[in-house]
Amino acid sequence: MRPGTLWPGRAPRLLDAPVINPFKTLLRTSKRSGKRQASAILLLQRIWQPPEPKTKGAKTRAKPLRRKVSRSTLRPTRPEPGTFVDGLFSSPHGKLAYKLYTPTGSSRRRLPLVVMLHGCGQSAADFAVGTDMNKLADERGFLVLYPQQSTSANLGRCWNWHSPLDQKRGSGEPAIIAALTAHIISTSKANSTRVYIAGISAGGAAAAIIAAAYPDLYIAAGVHSGLAVGEVRTLRGALSAMRNGPRAAGVTKTARPPPCIVFHGDQDRVVHPSNASGFLSHLLRSSPRSLTSRTQRGRSSGGREFTRTVYGYGLRDVLLEDWTVHGSGHAWSGGSPAGSHTDPAGPDASREMIRFFLARKRLVAKVPRTRAGA
Template sequence: MNSRFPSGMPPEFAEATRLTGAGKLAEATALIQRMLNGGGAAPSAPADPASTVIDVEPVRLDGGQAKPAPGPSAKFAGRLHPRSGPLPGLGETLRGLAARGMPAGFDIGGGFPRPAADPLPDGASFETKSHAGPAGTRDYKLYVPASRTGRPMPLVVMLHGCTQSPDDFAAGTRMNAAAEELGFLVAYPAQPSSANAQRCWNWFKPEDQGRDRGEPSLIAGITRQVMRDHPVDPERVYVAGLSAGGATAAILGAAYPDLYAAIGVHSGLPSGAARDLPSAFAAMRQGAPGTGTAGGGGAVPTIVFHGDRDGTVHPGNGDAVAAQALAHPAARKAGLRATVERGQTPGGRAFSRTVHADPSGSALCEQWSIAGAGHAWAGGSPSGSYTDPAGPDATREMLRFFLSHRNDRAGAA
């Protein structure tokens, strides 16, 4: 096996490979992270000239037209593009190891500094809360905008990817800035390392794939707790996520159609795509169809974003999420028609947008495929990890889609 490694490979990497083969994933991950963050014996090396560095201005959410994003600069302030690596020749080998044993969203970008997040507006709050239920306890952060009026507001639940945190995800998506502008609440459930070593939501475990059990019950419990504690419009509650968070958002949409009016899946997988860790990595590598999830109910409107160069979660999974939404009996009866739009963002990313709408014009499914994009939140800010500021503004487009849908099933169960 070692004959396949690049010359000069540090001995710690061979040890990480041995740990992975022995099933000791947490130990292997920790060792590689130490290497990438300067704690191991890996020698420093110049940046790979073929690497694409994301270091551009974020798409603003403070109104007006999005400004064109300048090209990469010499000063690094973001994450390495998912197709690049921290050392010449090491990135592809690490991705091979990730395919064998590391969870979705494992960050090979290293601990590079990022710009500070936007300051909190006067009168707004972004506080840590906690929810306890039969399946355990989860902390979450809740953004309450200064622009609140006391009238019932929409609620958006945001599920971070592996290795991320609520603060990181909020900074990268700039969802709080959008909440301030448009007037809605944002909840960010936090997955602790005690539940998953890399803080991934466990979308591949059967016990975390159904209604009223496991992690879905905790996230639904957080959603309901926010609805009890704040003036929330029960017909305008939405959930979105990135990577493992996107896969979990798909599960929540299938399991709780009475709670969520629409879902957003960014670089994720369909619900039921895997039943254990081996099938999870198979789905991540090559894509997988989803299966039905306990809970049933009506079709939940779904918006999907996926980069066609995603080397962590195969782009075919984005197609599978859309196909799952369209396979629902209610969707088949709706007489949906598909329209395709192609365009290019000011930042330079070409995209295709496919909308499946009923005769009244209401879209049940909207799918964005982004040319040249990797495993990153489109249009995000370099203040957070896993963002591609050059892409279309996924945050704003998701909100447009979400707020066009109300849930007539709210409170039915």
């Protein structure tokens, strides 16, 4: 990408409506901790409740994917090109609804797969509209999978990234989403050497966790307005990190995270902008040698200034790409105003993530066994 070269966006809409301070309310003393946690979830939903979509996308009638698939009789049958189908996946760890987009003009070749995790209060359909990822899929040729969180799993439709059960391999939501990803690779003939995961806010935090838990499945991650894998183990800890940023990093060596591209608005009042620094801290603690960095500053066609810093081992081995969007709030940069929580004036986060993703592939295809949540 040439410095300063970005893509058109529309004038920004109001990004940050008046937001009450949730933290004092969420952490007030209650006679029953269960009541306090339920109040917290409902208030998080209230903070991030998406507005009614301005426009409705065209509906495509398509036969839904089969709900139960026997491995012994499984036959790969990719959905028709240009279809956006609904499915319901069952695993030992639970059920998960999803939407799958197959690009127009797709050939018989195996296509890359991008998994997209929505934020609190959003839906898979709303996230698809706001990110314009399906349009990019038509342009660049890849499948897009949108898992859909249920209200039974979380009242605010948030991914439970703060729960210990949902922070490790073979357990909870990471196991369900990894198993769903492997299922889509098999049934839709996706390219198992080109599988990526991204998300916003709670979905971004979950994407970072899942990519780290399944490095044999996901090649790279994209996190927008989210949090790095850390030591948050409770709802209270999650709210503290959202309000104050990450705790001071220790010196303990950690496993090297997968390559990651990060976007965060410096006026985010839901997830503190300093949380973006957690990705670099994690990388520094895992790196066996010194990192190089280079910084670019520019302005999007919509008028948003940005700072882009790349970290790695030289020019070709990039491990982290960090974008700070100046003046932007808790919103998907460069997204469509037809979806919730987007900043059309910012640099195109969707396009930049796809550029970052498609430059990477695994040399040897390795799809982990996920039937038993391994």
